[in-house]
Each structure stands twice: as structure tokens, then as C-alpha cells.
Amino acid sequence: MAHPIKQFLADSELLLNAVGEGIYGFDLDGNAVFINPAAERMTGWKAKHLLGKNIHKYHHHSHADGSDYPAEECNIYNTMRDGIERKITHEVFWRQDGTSFPVEYTSTPVHKDGKLIGAVAVFRDVSQQRETDQALRDALKTVQQLTEKLQAENTYLQAEINEGWADSGLVGKTDCFKQMLSQIELVGQTDSTVLILGENGTGKEVIARNLHQLSARCHSPLVKVNCAAFTASLLESELFGYEKGAFTGANETRKGRFELAHKGTLFLDEVGELPLEAQSKLLRVLQEREFERVGGNQTIAVDIRIIAATNQNLLKMVEQGKFRMDLYYRLNVFPIEVPALRQRIEDIPALAKSILHQLNQKLHKQVEGINNRSLDKLMRYNWPGNIRELQNILEREMILSTGKILHIKQNFNISKNVPNITKVPLAEIEKRYILEVLSECRWRIGGEQGAAQILGMPDSTLRSRMKKLNISRN
Known part of the structure; x- marks a missing residue:
């Protein structure tokens, strides 16, 4: 007389043989009593090799990392013991050729007349799904990395543009x-x-x-x-x-x-x-x-x-x-x-022209040039603050100007003999200039009207220079 679970599966054999999922039927001793063609195709194990045998050691003997998977811990066999259905998504089955593939399976108990008579395991190969999921994760990670890089580069690009x-x-x-x-x-x-x-x-x-x-x-x-x-x-x-x-x-x-x-x-x-x-x-x-x-x-x-x-x-x-x-x-x-501006006084006309062009765009002005008297004044100054000081002076003068020709109204400590000024130690020239700016700003270092902004340097740099040059408010 046929085993009850075998007879149960035989009644639906045509249907079970037609589905794409692999199907194993087990009796209460854990022996295979039914194997459909899809299971044969996926595992390489033919039904004639496995029927009547405890097939855990054939297709389920190890975890994905190759570590041992004892039969007493097998989720399929546990269903035969306690009659509880299990859905598993993180295990592998092993093929006859020794390779493995990821599976998702359901282990379902089978009852007859209220009595547990065996179990059925329905499984499917999820290799392609896992590859697709991994490819999607890799793509999302790449997108995230590119987004972070673009955001970071954009921050610095904006700083450069500004x-x-x-x-x-x-x-x-x-x-x-x-x-x-x-x-x-x-x-x-x-x-x-x-x-x-x-x-x-x-x-x-x-x-x-x-x-x-x-x-x-x-x-x-x-x-x-x-x-x-x-x-x-x-x-x-x-x-x-x-x-x-x-x-x-x-x-x-x-x-x-x-x-x-x-x-x-x-x-x-x-x-x-x-x-x-x-x-x-x-x-x-x-x-x-x-x-x-x-x-x-x-x-x-x-x-x-x-x-x-x-x-x-x-x-x-x-x-x-x-x-x-x-x-x-x-x-x-x-x-x-980099030469100091006092070492290249002859370049001031060209520098001023370039700076005016930049300022016209920044301030929405149409200043065409600097009058000769003002240009002469610029070329007789010693420029302790170098090009940055020239930029700041021209910007202030352009803000105040309403004409197309710029007239420099700011007074400078001008010497008719510029080379003689260079005999004064550079540190002393810098100290005098910083003191002059600090005095004009009422010793305010930071902020929009602070000395650091006028000098064109960070607050921390100005404080460092003041300390080095022994500049302090009396």
C-alpha cells in the first residue's frame, strides 16, 4: 500500500509536474517520496537517485559559506517534526556538480484525518533576482557617490566662481x-x-x-x-x-x-x-x-x-x-x-585696467579708466598690502564714483622716491598699514566693516599677523 503522503502527491502529479517551482515531498522519516521535473532541472539530481532517501545530505548539507548544516537543524525536516510551516529566504541548495544556488522555499506540513503525514517543500532559484538586486544596490551606491562628489565639487566650484x-x-x-x-x-x-x-x-x-x-x-x-x-x-x-x-x-x-x-x-x-x-x-x-x-x-x-x-x-x-x-x-x-607689487610698479596700469573690468561686472558699473593724476598717485605708493590692497581701494572708489573716469580721492602716504621707501623693513611697513586700517575701523577686526575684510584676509590671519608684529590696542 502506498505511503499516505506519496498517494496524496500522486493525486496531483500532473499539476505538480507542470509548475516551474521545484517540489519535494517527504514522509515523516525525512525520505523523499516525490520529486518534480523542475527540481531535477535546478539541482541536477534525478528522482531515481533521491527517491526513498534522506536527501538533506545531497542538496542541503552546507550553508552558503560552506559551513556544515546539520540535518537536525534543517528547516524542512523541522516542519515534519512539529507541523509548523516555514518560509525561508536566506539559504542555498547544492547541485549534483558541487555548485550552489540561492533559494527561497516554503516548507508546508501535510495532514490527513487530522494527523501529520509528511511535508512538501516548494522552492525556486533566486540567482537572477539576487544579481539584479545587487546590481541595483551597486548602481544606487554609485549614484550616491557621484551625487556626493558633485555636491562637494559644486561647493568648491561656486567658491571659485564667486x-x-x-x-x-x-x-x-x-x-x-x-x-x-x-x-x-x-x-x-x-x-x-x-x-x-x-x-x-x-x-x-x-x-x-x-x-x-x-x-x-x-x-x-x-x-x-x-x-x-x-x-x-x-x-x-x-x-x-x-x-x-x-x-x-x-x-x-x-x-x-x-x-x-x-x-x-x-x-x-x-x-x-x-x-x-x-x-x-x-x-x-x-x-x-x-x-x-x-x-x-x-x-x-x-x-x-x-x-x-x-x-x-x-x-x-x-x-x-x-x-x-x-x-x-x-x-x-x-x-x-611671487614679487611684491612695489617690485613691479610698472604693472599697475595693466593691473588696474584688469581690476576695473572685473569690478564693472561685479558692481554693474561702466567705468572706462583712471585719470592720469590718479594713476600717478597709485604708482607712487609703496603698496604694503600688494594687489589685494589695490583691489580694495579701487572697489571702494568705484562704489563712490558716478562717472566713467575714475578719480582716486583716497589719500596715501606717498613718497616721491619710491625706492627709498623700500629701505624701510617690510615688517615695519606692514605694521604701519595694519595700524592705520585698525584705527579707521576703531579696532574692529571681524565683520563687514572690520579691518580683516578691508585688508582682504581671514580674521584668524589678521590676528596672527598682529601677534607676530606685536600690534595691540593701547
């Missing part, structure tokens, strides 16, 4: 200026590290931007870091980024400037202001070109070009123990010295 002096710093015909241009053209097309040296306001950032545009990395971002604007701890998270939960306030994972500059250029402005602790961490990344985010343990490799700039004598700082020698030589691969 910069009012994109080209004005590279205007001139004096020998010292043309020599600098030739250096920029030579090194700009390479990946060499460049150290830009020059006083405040000489246009070091403009040079960095042009070096980037001349390089093969011009279609990737130029990311700027103002090294004077952060403490050692904050600089680390700015440069390397941080993981969610790395510290109080880290509510999401954030990429650092190194990561944002991947395939592009990282501009380290005011690198001489780096504290020694930050210098050590920066050196390691420059040497290895890899780092970990703050609070993370995953090593991130980057492909970047380094451009650094400073108004300080780094070699002297090395001798004083304020700047690491190994970092100095790592940065000083190709130094470019």
Missing part, C-alpha cells in the same frame, strides 16, 4: 613678473609639488588656480584648505573627513578635503601656520597618499597634486624648530617666488 579676481593677478610685463610666468608654464603641466612664496595679497591663490588649470587635472576639483583657519584637531577632520558618530556633532559621515581632491589638486594655503602636531599628520599622508577618516578604520587612497603657499620663511622656521624639516623638503620641490 572669487572676484580670477585673472587679475596674472597681468604684467615687468621682468620679475614674466620670469614667474615662465616658471608657472613649465611646472603647471606636471604633477610636481609646488611651493608658492610671497607676501600677503600678492595673488598666491591666483597662481595656484592657474597651475591647476594648466595641468592634466584641470577637469577635476581644485580644493583649498586655509591652514590658519583651523586648530590641529579641527584641521584633521577637515583634511581627512570623519565617520558618523566619531565625535559629538558628527551626525553623518563626511568626506575630507583630501578625499574631495581625488584626481585633482589640493591647495594648502598659509601652510606655515600649521601647528607641529598637524604637520606630522600631513607629512604622513603626503608620503603615503593614504589615510583614515577620523573615527574610521578603512584606509582610503588618494591621487592628488599638492600646491602649498605661505608668506613666511619656512627655512627659518625649520631652524627655529617651528616647522618640520622633512615636511619642508616634501613641499619645496618647485618653489615659485
Whole structure:
């Protein structure tokens, strides 16, 4: 007499053989009493090989990672024991050729006259579904990464677009200026590290931007870091980024400037202001070109070009123990010295013309030029604040002007013999100028009407210069 579960399945054999899902029928001893053609196709095991046998050891003996899957833990066999239906989505079946495939299956108890007589397992191969799901997850991850990159690049792009002096710093015909241009053209097309040296306001950032545009990395971002604007701890998270939960306030994972500059250029402005602790961490990344985010343990490799700039004598700082020698030589691969504006007075007419063009767009004016008397006044001034000071003066004068020809009304401490002024120590000239601006601003440093904005520098940089020049309010 046929086993009850076998007879039960035989009554529906035509239907069960026609479906696309694999079907196994088991008696209470766990032996296979029915196997449909779909199950044979998916597993490679023919019915004649498995009928009457405990087939767990044939197709269900191991987990996906190859670890042992004891029969007493098998979800299908447990249904035969307790009569509870189970739906499983995270296991694999093994084929006759030794390969496996992911399955989703339902293990359903079969009762007759209120008595449990066996179980039926209905399964399907979900390989294609898993591949599609993984491809979708990979695509979504790629989209997310591209979105983050575009957002980050857009932030820096907007900063570059909003910069009012994109080209004005590279205007001139004096020998010292043309020599600098030739250096920029030579090194700009390479990946060499460049150290830009020059006083405040000489246009070091403009040079960095042009070096980037001349390089093969011009279609990737130029990311700027103002090294004077952060403490050692904050600089680390700015440069390397941080993981969610790395510290109080880290509510999401954030990429650092190194990561944002991947395939592009990282501009380290005011690198001489780096504290020694930050210098050590920066050196390691420059040497290895890899780092970990703050609070993370995953090593991130980057492909970047380094451009650094400073108004300080780094070699002297090395001798004083304020700047690491190994970092100095790592940065000083190709130094470019930017001449001060007093060294290129003859370039002032061309510079002023370029600046007026920029200001006409910014201020919606139509100023055509500067009268000769005003131009002469500009060329007899010593310009301790360099091009940035010239920009600020022309902008203030244009705001006040209503005509097409600009008349400079501001009074300068002008000497008829400019070369004699250069005999005064530069630090003393800078100190006098800062004191004059601070006095006009009633010693207000920050804000829209503060001295830092007039001088064209961050608040932190002005405070640093005041400390260095021993400037304090009496």
C-alpha cells in the first residue's frame, strides 16, 4: 500500500509536474517520496537517485559559506517534526556538480484525518533576482557617490566662481613678473609639488588656480584648505573627513578635503601656520597618499597634486624648530617666488585696467579708466598690502564714483622716491598699514566693516599677523 503522503502527491502529479517551482515531498522519516521535473532541472539530481532517501545530505548539507548544516537543524525536516510551516529566504541548495544556488522555499506540513503525514517543500532559484538586486544596490551606491562628489565639487566650484579676481593677478610685463610666468608654464603641466612664496595679497591663490588649470587635472576639483583657519584637531577632520558618530556633532559621515581632491589638486594655503602636531599628520599622508577618516578604520587612497603657499620663511622656521624639516623638503620641490607689487610698479596700469573690468561686472558699473593724476598717485605708493590692497581701494572708489573716469580721492602716504621707501623693513611697513586700517575701523577686526575684510584676509590671519608684529590696542 502506498505511503499516505506519496498517494496524496500522486493525486496531483500532473499539476505538480507542470509548475516551474521545484517540489519535494517527504514522509515523516525525512525520505523523499516525490520529486518534480523542475527540481531535477535546478539541482541536477534525478528522482531515481533521491527517491526513498534522506536527501538533506545531497542538496542541503552546507550553508552558503560552506559551513556544515546539520540535518537536525534543517528547516524542512523541522516542519515534519512539529507541523509548523516555514518560509525561508536566506539559504542555498547544492547541485549534483558541487555548485550552489540561492533559494527561497516554503516548507508546508501535510495532514490527513487530522494527523501529520509528511511535508512538501516548494522552492525556486533566486540567482537572477539576487544579481539584479545587487546590481541595483551597486548602481544606487554609485549614484550616491557621484551625487556626493558633485555636491562637494559644486561647493568648491561656486567658491571659485564667486572669487572676484580670477585673472587679475596674472597681468604684467615687468621682468620679475614674466620670469614667474615662465616658471608657472613649465611646472603647471606636471604633477610636481609646488611651493608658492610671497607676501600677503600678492595673488598666491591666483597662481595656484592657474597651475591647476594648466595641468592634466584641470577637469577635476581644485580644493583649498586655509591652514590658519583651523586648530590641529579641527584641521584633521577637515583634511581627512570623519565617520558618523566619531565625535559629538558628527551626525553623518563626511568626506575630507583630501578625499574631495581625488584626481585633482589640493591647495594648502598659509601652510606655515600649521601647528607641529598637524604637520606630522600631513607629512604622513603626503608620503603615503593614504589615510583614515577620523573615527574610521578603512584606509582610503588618494591621487592628488599638492600646491602649498605661505608668506613666511619656512627655512627659518625649520631652524627655529617651528616647522618640520622633512615636511619642508616634501613641499619645496618647485618653489615659485611671487614679487611684491612695489617690485613691479610698472604693472599697475595693466593691473588696474584688469581690476576695473572685473569690478564693472561685479558692481554693474561702466567705468572706462583712471585719470592720469590718479594713476600717478597709485604708482607712487609703496603698496604694503600688494594687489589685494589695490583691489580694495579701487572697489571702494568705484562704489563712490558716478562717472566713467575714475578719480582716486583716497589719500596715501606717498613718497616721491619710491625706492627709498623700500629701505624701510617690510615688517615695519606692514605694521604701519595694519595700524592705520585698525584705527579707521576703531579696532574692529571681524565683520563687514572690520579691518580683516578691508585688508582682504581671514580674521584668524589678521590676528596672527598682529601677534607676530606685536600690534595691540593701547
